[in-house]
Amino acid sequence: MLDLVDVEGWVLDHRKAVSPQLRAILRSRIIRNDLRPMSRLSEPELAKEYGVSRQPVREAFITLMNEGLVEVRPQRGTYVCKIDYDAVLNARFVREAVESDIVAKLASEDSGDLIKELRAQLSMQKKVVKGSPEKFMELDERFHMTLAIGAGLAKSWRFLEGIKSQMDRVRFITFEEFHISKLIGQHEQIVDFIEQKTVSGAEDAMRAHLREILNSLPRVRALYPDHFENSPGESREENPKL
Amino acid sequence: MLDLVDVEGWVLDHRKAVSPQLRAILRSRIIRNDLRPMSRLSEPELAKEYGVSRQPVREAFITLMNEGLVEVRPQRGTYVCKIDYDAVLNARFVREAVESDIVAKLASEDSGDLIKELRAQLSMQKKVVKGSPEKFMELDERFHMTLAIGAGLAKSWRFLEGIKSQMDRVRFITFEEFHISKLIGQHEQIVDFIEQKTVSGAEDAMRAHLREILNSLPRVRALYPDHFENSPGESREENPKL
DNA sequence: TTTAGTTGACTTGTATGGAAGTAGGCAAGT
């Protein structure tokens, strides 16, 4: 007999530590919009649902709170955060800054094997253009991660992963808003510039690539206003003393 | 009677939730090298020390583990992480990428009030050149935070705070390794470039500023090898499959 | 009808006991 509990496709293995698994499951469910913004996440309810006690659920909440995905209001309840428009813009800014420097570093180094790996990934991406956008997002994440690790910056990618979730939530609301073929073309451009060691070209291409979300973000927000927290430009007012 | 517990200068307020307070206290103690690398952090011992139960201590550990400050080995013990040399380099890289873009943004905008605030901070910094380096670190953090918030990127700064701790640990081992007056001069340069709207100048000045740690880092590691985890260049081997 | 006060069923925060696993000491057997 298997010691597994299956809840709506999400599996939990009781042989290993439960807390980190719950963390991953809940994070994924939030990012994929399975758990909607402002919905309650009751500790005892989720505990019963997954067949564990409140403690592991609670510990998962702590991590998700630090990532800005849930908001726990003491003695009141825990809720899925709405998508923070300003946080998305901030995440995008950080990614542009870091990843443009990453490709600049790659373009100034000698990285033959990496190019081969990236080309292989590009061909895989082209195969799923017409397929499920979810699959493309997986390949897209892998592509950007490969660039980071290839530059010897694996730990920087871990950091970026945390803030990327803010952008991913936007993508998962409306897949059709993203022109996948255009994104793949940009990926190809980036690899080309790295291969021919054109530093500024690679940098600019990555910056342009990561600015794509700025086109769709206002549309997405207009389509699903209930999913969003606040408008752009409000960040300054949040810290009035500076 | 006050509901406070004082342990070696660290105060805990039982009227508010203790978990986040413990988080902050332990994080600060680790960064300031009060809790040495590889020392045990026993749940029941710390619980008794701060007059709380083991659960809040445990929840604090979870956050610190996610920040890479402690390592919890199941059924074995929780230990203060050694300083990860590669993580410091990664944190530095990310900071350079993001903060250089921040000052570039500031230099391309109109920010008169911000300049005044920064000038005031500079004069404060000059006053503590001969004073305690700890006080300067506080002002230094405030300076960089002000730049981020001034650019409307407060949330980006919160991201950076998390990785900055890796660099701060290095600084707290040996204060004298840092020539404070030189750093203040660089701060001044950055403000000058922002004021005269020289984008590339501001960017380059910030990059040079954040590369200072590269000079002292090898020396610090040579002086305190026991505080460090691994050497530079090992990051690639950690992910051999890419 | 309106409004103030109270009760009670929720929520999260904390405390504590037990389960599972690890590491080291010690003794018996080879």
Added chain:
DNA sequence: ACTTGCCTACTTCCATACAAGTCAACTAAA
């Protein structure tokens, strides 16, 4: 002398019980 197996004292992880705060509905009086 060296290995092997058990046994004890730890650790973190999970489950459960209790405490404290919040909120909504209900009651009762104006």
